Amino acid sequence: MQPLQLSALDLVGAVKRGDLSAVACVEAYLDRIVAVDGRINAFLAVGREPALAQAAKIDVRRKAGKPLGALAGLPVAVKDALCTTDLPTTCASKMLAGYQPPYDADVVARLRRADAVIVGKTNMDEFAMGGSNENSAFGPVHNPWDLNRAPGGSSGGSAACVAADMAPVAIGSDTGGSIRQPAGLCGITGFKPTYGRISRRGLVAFASSLDQIGPMAHSAADCALLMETIAGHDPGDATSLTDPVPAYGQLLGEPLAGLRIGRVAEHFGAGLDPEVARGIESAFDTFRAAGATIHDVELPHARYGIPTYYLIAPCEASSNLARYDGAHYGHRHRAEPGREADQVGQFESPLVEMYCRSRAEGFGPEVKRRVMLGTYALSAGYYEAFYAKALRVRRLIQRDYFEAFAKVDLIAGPVSPTPAFKLGEKTGDPLAMYLVDMYTVGTNLAGIGGISFPCGFTPGGLPIGFQLQGPALAEPLLLRAAHGFQSLTDWHTRRPALSA
Amino acid sequence: MTDTQTPAAKPFTTIIGLEVHVQLQTQTKLFCGCSTTFGSPPNTQVCPTCLGLPGSLPVMNRQAFALALRAALALDCTIAPFTKWDRKNYFYPDLPKGYQISQYDLPFSSAGVLEVVDPKEAVSRRVGIVRVHLEEDAGKSMHDESAGTADSRIDLNRAGTPLCEIVTEPDLRSPQEARAWLNELKLLLVYLGVSDCNMQEGSLRVDANVNLHIPRADGSLAKTPIVEIKNMNSFRSVERALIYEVVRQWEDWQATGAELGSAPKQTRGWDDPAGITRAQRAKEESSDYRYFPEPDLVPVTVSAEQIAAIRAAMGDPPAVLRQALADTWKISAYDSDVLVNQGRDLVAYFEELATLTGDGKVASNWMQQDVLRTLNERGGTVAEFPVRPAAVAEIIGRITRGDFDTSRGREIFATVLETGTSVADAVTGLGITAVGDDELEALCRELLAANPKIVADVQGGKEQAAAGLIGQAKKKNPNVNPGKVRATCLELIRQIG
Numbered sequence: 001m002q003p004l005q006l007s008a009l010d011l012v013g014a015v016k017r018g019d020l021s022a023v024a025c026v027e028a029y030l031d032r033i034v035a036v037d038g039r040i041n042a043f044l045a046v047g048r049e050p051a052l053a054q055a056a057k058i059d060v061r062r063k064a065g066k067p068l069g070a071l072a073g074l075p076v077a078v079k080d081a082l083c084t085t086d087l088p089t090t091c092a093s094k095m096l097a098g099y100q101p102p103y104d105a106d107v108v109a110r111l112r113r114a115d116a117v118i119v120g121k122t123n124m125d126e127f128a129m130g131g132s133n134e135n136s137a138f139g140p141v142h143n144p145w146d147l148n149r150a151p152g153g154s155s156g157g158s159a160a161c162v163a164a165d166m167a168p169v170a171i172g173s174d175t176g177g178s179i180r181q182p183a184g185l186c187g188i189t190g191f192k193p194t195y196g197r198i199s200r201r202g203l204v205a206f207a208s209s210l211d212q213i214g215p216m217a218h219s220a221a222d223c224a225l226l227m228e229t230i231a232g233h234d235p236g237d238a239t240s241l242t243d244p245v246p247a248y249g250q251l252l253g254e255p256l257a258g259l260r261i262g263r264v265a266e267h268f269g270a271g272l273d274p275e276v277a278r279g280i281e282s283a284f285d286t287f288r289a290a291g292a293t294i295h296d297v298e299l300p301h302a303r304y305g306i307p308t309y310y311l312i313a314p315c316e317a318s319s320n321l322a323r324y325d326g327a328h329y330g331h332r333h334r335a336e337p338g339r340e341a342d343q344v345g346q347f348e349s350p351l352v353e354m355y356c357r358s359r360a361e362g363f364g365p366e367v368k369r370r371v372m373l374g375t376y377a378l379s380a381g382y383y384e385a386f387y388a389k390a391l392r393v394r395r396l397i398q399r400d401y402f403e404a405f406a407k408v409d410l411i412a413g414p415v416s417p418t419p420a421f422k423l424g425e426k427t428g429d430p431l432a433m434y435l436v437d438m439y440t441v442g443t444n445l446a447g448i449g450g451i452s453f454p455c456g457f458t459p460g461g462l463p464i465g466f467q468l469q470g471p472a473l474a475e476p477l478l479l480r481a482a483h484g485f486q487s488l489t490d491w492h493t494r495r496p497a498l499s500a
Numbered sequence: 501m502t503d504t505q506t507p508a509a510k511p512f513t514t515i516i517g518l519e520v521h522v523q524l525q526t527q528t529k530l531f532c533g534c535s536t537t538f539g540s541p542p543n544t545q546v547c548p549t550c551l552g553l554p555g556s557l558p559v560m561n562r563q564a565f566a567l568a569l570r571a572a573l574a575l576d577c578t579i580a581p582f583t584k585w586d587r588k589n590y591f592y593p594d595l596p597k598g599y600q601i602s603q604y605d606l607p608f609s610s611a612g613v614l615e616v617v618d619p620k621e622a623v624s625r626r627v628g629i630v631r632v633h634l635e636e637d638a639g640k641s642m643h644d645e646s647a648g649t650a651d652s653r654i655d656l657n658r659a660g661t662p663l664c665e666i667v668t669e670p671d672l673r674s675p676q677e678a679r680a681w682l683n684e685l686k687l688l689l690v691y692l693g694v695s696d697c698n699m700q701e702g703s704l705r706v707d708a709n710v711n712l713h714i715p716r717a718d719g720s721l722a723k724t725p726i727v728e729i730k731n732m733n734s735f736r737s738v739e740r741a742l743i744y745e746v747v748r749q750w751e752d753w754q755a756t757g758a759e760l761g762s763a764p765k766q767t768r769g770w771d772d773p774a775g776i777t778r779a780q781r782a783k784e785e786s787s788d789y790r791y792f793p794e795p796d797l798v799p800v801t802v803s804a805e806q807i808a809a810i811r812a813a814m815g816d817p818p819a820v821l822r823q824a825l826a827d828t829w830k831i832s833a834y835d836s837d838v839l840v841n842q843g844r845d846l847v848a849y850f851e852e853l854a855t856l857t858g859d860g861k862v863a864s865n866w867m868q869q870d871v872l873r874t875l876n877e878r879g880g881t882v883a884e885f886p887v888r889p890a891a892v893a894e895i896i897g898r899i900t901r902g903d904f905d906t907s908r909g910r911e912i913f914a915t916v917l918e919t920g921t922s923v924a925d926a927v928t929g930l931g932i933t934a935v936g937d938d939e940l941e942a943l944c945r946e947l948l949a950a951n952p953k954i955v956a957d958v959q960g961g962k963e964q965a966a967a968g969l970i971g972q973a974k975k976k977n978p979n980v981n982p983g984k985v986r987a988t989c990l991e992l993i994r995q996i997g
């Protein structure tokens with residue numbers, strides 16, 4: 001049995017039946033990481049020993065006839081923004097290099113309880129700030145479809161490791177598109193659920209009102225499997241939703257006929273790569289052929305999404321990242337020995353010097369840029385003009401979606417304006433980089449769900465991502481629509497030609 | 501008005517507003533489950549949330565919120581039906597998240613009042629409360645410069661403890677009044693079980709804002725710059741610091757004429773041993789805390805039912821209790837004030853004693869002259885005071901019956917206090933027995949025979965001379981009742997005469 005070719009559903013089934021040992025399953029993926037990650041750089045830490053030890057325990061329990069969890073023996077890669085007690089959590093930042101959390105994130109604890117096996121922590125943009133994974137303090141991730149290209153970000157490591165079969169599934173986080181965009185650029189399926197559907201406890205915060213954890217896998221069906229374990233109320237997260245968690249997997253089979261899909265004209269305007277546009281149009285055709293109807297809808301404030309997002313997210317980030325001050329944990333500036341206190345110079349005190357130097361050394365340029373943007377926008381005299389106004393626009397964007405969903409069940413379009421771009425192509429132009437999120441930030445601002453999955457390839461062989469957005473708590477519908485599409489197409493089954 | 505402790509003939513009005521931080525008496529912190537016990541070894545009452553570790557989230561402690569509601573209701577505040585949390589951003593090592601979760605533009609309560617009454621002068625002042633809001637406390641920095649390393653240590657046990665900030669209107673008009681108001685606030689909060697208000701342990705902290713309004717000859721008003729005084733660790737310090745500051749501002753105004761607005765608001769620290777305030781770093785502009793709504797918490801809604809339930813379970817505040825005690829037990833407003841100011845436990849002790857004796861006045865006297873005085877001398881709380889109300893009532897009852905006099909009663913009280921015996925055993929132990937009429941008459945005849953001068957004086961109309969006999973009688977038999985000795989002696993002299 002070749003574990004690398006099986007879906008997560010099949011892997012779990014095989015382990016539960018005893019057709020495949022958990023150890024063999026986990027080992028196959030660990031070996032694959034050894035074989036190919038030198039070229040991809042998707043992992044910041046691999047927990048080979050603890051993963052194999054846990055897999056062995058699962059096998060012992062199975063042999064003893066004891067019940068196994070819903071994800072028995074399933075290898076899972078976890079974005080390095082989620083706290084794990086057995087592996088460091090760095091957020092791909094020098095600030096947290098080697099930082100070992102004393103607790104597991106709620107999602108990690110749920111995965112462990114379900115007998116999933118965490119194989120490693122995946123690379124990302126530093127503190128989840130970026131759309132190319134080039135902002136990692138530990139080097140960029142290479143797109144498995146073209147190693148000279150970016151995998152997207154910020155969950156670039158999670159997307160790339162699934163695309164390259166180093167893990168059957170991964171956990172990502174999505175603040176403005178950080179699951180869906182890299183999933184689109186790496187040809188996998190990425191799901192950002194409704195805000196609050198999955199606990200944020202233990203997810204290192206970037207922008208608290210926008211952050212949402214979600215599954216990344218080859219298929220919507222595998223995402224649904226993961227959702228059943230990781231979604232649900234957490235009393236330790238005040239923003240976590242109390243609504244019961246549906247059996248997502250059982251709701252996948254419904255036909256697409258009768259589904260009303262909205263199409264937003266603005267999504268097809270300037271900036272959209274024509275090859276991507278062609279892929280999206282063919283996906284609409286697939287939905288049409290399956291009996292869905294396509295309707296024009298308007299999101300009049302969608303064009304304010306990027307400016308709104310780039311005020312709210314940096315404002316929250318500037319506060320969320322204040323705790324990294326060198327005083328309690330993480331990177332601290334080491335004063336040169338023998339230097340007198342009165343040589344502190346430009347700093348008002350040795351404490352302030354320690355703060356400033358620790359943060360200057362610990363944070364990368366994009367994190368600093370956003371902390372400065374947010375600090376500025378929250379300052380007295382600017383708050384009303386920037387942050388308060390952004391909050392008002394956010395409500396308008398929410399209302400747009402609400403009104404659109406009165407007419408259609410889902411809204412569909414591209415996930416990203418271009419296919420995977422070359423490493424280094426946009427690093428000199430932050431604004432161009434920010435625009436890669438233009439189709440995804442609205443979902444986060446509205447607090448609703450979105451899913452992206454491959455709907456074709458460019459002539460150059462790069463995946464094209466398709467995005468569906470749904471109303472709050474429409475997870476079953478989003479998964480069902482994506483699954484319906486994947487039942488009719490095979491884009492999600494294609495693999496990059498990475499020799500082992 | 502003119503301040504009595506400032507130089508005479510200085511016609512100005514002192515304007516004082518207070519900002520009080522009170523730790524709420526909860527078992528656990530405001531946003532996590534850690535204990536709030538004071539005095540534990542450093543950093544033993546912490547968790548990822550109050551340490552501000554990456555990925556940690558706050559969850560509101562509903563009991564803390566209910567307790568804060570009780571405090572605000574006791575201060576007659578309007579409770580907001582909808583309130584939210586905000587982040588106050590600043591860097592300090594004892595603030596592990598780099599921000600404090602507080603309340604900015606929508607505090608849970610506002611517009612209250614707490615009256616301060618001076619029973620001696622029967623003057624009452626209504627002091628407005630601008631707002632009461634809830635926030636988390638910071639940790640503590642301990643600067644250890646002993647080793648010459650200037651290292652600071654940080655204890656985060658306190659970080660996240662629920663804190664109510666109470667801001668008054670600038671309605672106080674003298675340092676003495678400020679102190680009296682703080683006493684009343686503390687009494688109220690302790691009565692309601694909101695806080696133990698222990699300033700030594702930091703569960704109550706006060707900052708004061710003060711300036712002077714000085715009428716000029718042309719009828720206009722000069723206002724001195726407002727100064728915020730910090731670092732006062734007792735109510736006495738608050739009073740002393742304000743007295744000092746009033747004088748300092750008066751002298752400064754005479755010297756410089758500096759008025760409000762001419763310079764940024766100054767913060768001065770009280771140096772208690774030196775008895776002066778010292779200028780701290782001038783605030784260049786109002787500190788920019790970059791407040792914004794806390795996205796990790798959901799807003800809180802408060803229903804009328806919730807408010808009613810808290811009100812119903814609240815118990816009487818001191819002001820109501822003072823009136824009630826005076827009315828029920830027919831004691832003076834002054835006596836009632838003394839008793840109520842000692843706290844709820846002492847009032848309960850008094851009420852039990854007054855019920856047992858049926859005489860509020862006598863009970864009040866015993867409370868003040870014996871129970872309270874002894875408590876003050878010995879220390880400790882009234883709840884653990886060894887002489888219980890039943891014992892005091894028994895002593896009072898037997899004095900009333902004439903078994904012994906008040907001074908012997910006090911001896912019995914002292915014996916019960918020291919040895920923990922019953923009143924009956926104390927009476928026996930002291931050899932106190934009732935003196936029979938025959939025995940008393942025989943004693944009096946003996947005294948009259950030995951004191952012809954006193955007898956003569958009494959016969960000459962100086963009845964008060966009989967007092968000399970009482971002392972002698974008590975020496976011969978300590979159990980005699982002085983009143984009876986006097987009456988018997990006078991009667992016998994009349995018979996002789």
